[in-house]
Amino acid sequence: MATYKVDDQDIQFTIFDYLNIGDLCQLDVFKEHNADMYKMVLSEGLKFTLNELDPLYVSGDREECHIKDGKVITPKGFKEAYNKLAENGFMGIDMPTTYGGMGLPVLLNTAMYEYFTGSNTALLLYAGLTRGSSHLIETFGTKELADLFCGRMYSGQWAGTMCLTEPHAGTAVGDLKTTAKKNDDGTYNITGNKIFISSGDHDLTENIVHLVLARVDGDAPGTKGISLFVVPKYWVNADGSLGEANDVNCVNVEHKMGIKGSATCSLNFGENGKCRGFLLGDQSKGMRYMFQMMNEARLLCGMQGLAIAATAYENAVAYAKERTQGGETAIINFPDVRRNLATCRSLVEGMRALLYKAGWHIDQAAHNPDPEQKEYHQNRADLLTPVCKAYCSDMGFRVTEIALQIFGGYGYCSEYPMEQYVRDVKIASIYEGTNGVQALDLLGRKLALKQGQLFREYYEEISNFVAANENNDDIKEDVALLKKAVDTVGQVAMKFAEWGMGGEKNLPLLGATPFLEMVGHTSLSFLLLEQCLVAKDKKDESFYMNKLKTTRFFNRQILSNVQKCAKGILSEDRSAMEIDF
């Protein structure tokens, strides 16, 4: 059953026109590339998506991962598709070429992940974990370690995972109980239980490389004393050949609401005292290393929100054009249906602008030769990461909900993919730090970083955009609405600062989630308006008019959530702290 639908025109516009990916080729690292080459990669990615990933979307859900004879079995076809993905080089599109990455821009990988994740989130999780963990080894490990693992991981021969969560240490990673004890040969004995490990065990590859957070005996409590270990399922000899089983045991595969084709495992390390691992990088720096992967994973969570929302929206449009109600009238002619579709569309296009631009910032931060530019882009990526993760996963869920609704009773039945979209996308608001944690990250860390510089830069950039365009006849009414929104965001941020200086703790924490929502909505308004300017110059009239109207809808129907959220925060209401639940 083919389910994946995509608005490739908007993706191409966002990469090639709005973000001008061709300009990235002026950076030294991409100097051998050009826009045409990127176009070709994209087109290969879409072909692979439609031919290999999409056909397994529904069947992967129905078959679900399960344990049989002590082994974790993935849905039929997953192994073949995973291998093909690696063969095509898609495991490390934006990774260095040293061990088999393609060395392309993060921005391009972002678009590829929209295809991949939108057509088969569950399957892509295996690849996402593998690329992330391999990249960690490559970045922080010795050359010896990287030589041993990374090539085999990017090639699809071995897979990877990240093992953080334990039964009583989820958000509070510092509470973990897994221990590591140094052996005479320099390896470490690992003992502990990890839960909710995506791709924790499966039959896609001959080996699985776990990156495990553990505390070396005697190290500090909390996150400070945590180290990171490379713990293969089967021991890896110095020549890369596989040794004996490494005492990593999968004791459970979770039954979940969605992404059922992804094996979410409980793993016991060292049940029999025989689990060994290699220390990655320096002792006690595990959390710092892990954050590289986590930041990337958070953007991919946001991408799940966008990607699933986007295909759900496209499916809803197609259905609304076909489905008649009351004679020959297709339901897409009904204003209430159009309002629902416009809500989905504006959120999808806005989230796409946000996530792709975050990818572009990361490319610039990594490779721009100008240190000031580098810092500016890194600041923006840091500021927006929690917004990308939380806003896009929450709004992604909302879009799938509305898209399902357009199908009426059919949307609730498994004959169509709509209900699966709703189930699959929900996880994105939970893992890699729940959305509540993202809101605290934005408020407690990112807003305070460098005396508020990250936020101030963003605020000023939007304000400058407003100033430059408030007399632009095409968009001036919308710019006025954006001005109101960004002023409100600024006002609330000032209030947080005031509370902070006054020692007030609860009011900022109560306002964190609505504040993140405010920043998300304001960002979408800003980026959609930026796109309007570009579309007017670069695209045909009909594309431009659609972008303009989609933007207008967003600014009139959704953006005023900013004032709603602000009203709640500024009311200084403490009732939630006072209710005796």
Next chain:
Amino acid sequence: MATYKVDDQDIQFTIFDYLNIGDLCQLDVFKEHNADMYKMVLSEGLKFTLNELDPLYVSGDREECHIKDGKVITPKGFKEAYNKLAENGFMGIDMPTTYGGMGLPVLLNTAMYEYFTGSNTALLLYAGLTRGSSHLIETFGTKELADLFCGRMYSGQWAGTMCLTEPHAGTAVGDLKTTAKKNDDGTYNITGNKIFISSGDHDLTENIVHLVLARVDGDAPGTKGISLFVVPKYWVNADGSLGEANDVNCVNVEHKMGIKGSATCSLNFGENGKCRGFLLGDQSKGMRYMFQMMNEARLLCGMQGLAIAATAYENAVAYAKERTQGGETAIINFPDVRRNLATCRSLVEGMRALLYKAGWHIDQAAHNPDPEQKEYHQNRADLLTPVCKAYCSDMGFRVTEIALQIFGGYGYCSEYPMEQYVRDVKIASIYEGTNGVQALDLLGRKLALKQGQLFREYYEEISNFVAANENNDDIKEDVALLKKAVDTVGQVAMKFAEWGMGGEKNLPLLGATPFLEMVGHTSLSFLLLEQCLVAKDKKDESFYMNKLKTTRFFNRQILSNVQKCAKGILSEDRSAMEIDF
């Protein structure tokens, strides 16, 4: 596994203190009752819920209805529980006693349905359909027909359904193709296909009585020419004994996102030309009759939203008190968790006030001897029915989503009931007329009825409440917020009227759904404030303080959605009509 949790204190408060159910006993029809008796029934209902319904909640989902050897098999235990429900008299709690109803107030039935639906929506659907269809036969059928069917339905011996939807006639019922042809013996030959028929076939009872909408050959097209037929699965002889199979064939049971224990069937009537039915009431009045059942069903949809949200919220509170994160601190101490819980709580208590009060209005409309009072209550029930249905199913979904989120990764796994709550409650926004249709009903029918009298009465009642309490020190700030909300609702309603007079069609239709949301939020604010006044007089200090703070939270954090929605409507934005999807 026990999953159902309920705040019985708030239920009892709402019935006995806020709505003063004892006063209903002054009505002639309830004169032999008293409040203590109602309390006993409630307590029996809760006992039945915990002992019989709750234990089948999870297993019913896992086993799912399916066809085996041509028969529809329901999950284990459903048949026994269904029989016990009927034996206890719970099939027709608020139905006349003639054929086995208990003759109790609708208000009491409302509370019972919170227990029943919250603990096992899927199982309750069989009972809901049976009581509804039996009541239709009782109300509109001949005595002969009622004698034949109703007693056997309330007693649980036979079940019932309502068969409206066809493959290309969902919202547009008038497009149906099922036909009826009169036979010489006065029965009708029925031919057609119906889909999405809840309880359409199952093994709970020896017979199933379908109420089928069909068009008698030669009758008018559209809804005007539709008649209603009683079509048993097995033919019923004049003495009530069962005859041969009546050519009603179940050809499919849907796989659905949730309520998997409820058999959603495709039924073929008269495949072999041998399906007979009895005409119910007058020819061509089918739609009018069906609306009695539909209005009741719409309130029950709203109840599904509330009931599932309420148990999801209670589960989240219990989990948040138990679950520690970062040492010994239970997560209920974290402000962001408390904000989430307060959101759920205020919506749940507000929806409870709304739905129970709707039940009370229906009792008064049916039995109050004063014709003016009767009309006032009927008006209010009519006005609020679409709000109860759409607002409570949408907000119910939102609450389950937030409650799941509080469980983090555990919420996404099937070990806890949270993800099932999300899946189960979703259907309520779809069936019995999608929420979009409810919004059109509110705007296009209810607002216009009796030259706007229904709406005006409600608007004035809230305005009078505001006037009477704007100097009440306990709540005056909240009353000011309510005043702003109700004024905004009034302003938007005036704008709709203005558009209507100007012949403007699209803007009202685009604004229908946000307008319904505005009325819902404003209603909750009003009713919660009413409850505060009552709680201050009648309940202990701690209950009162909690009600007050829950109300304050609602008015400061949620009620301003009214202004947000109004801003969108009043912007006169037509972009959704203009986007070329």
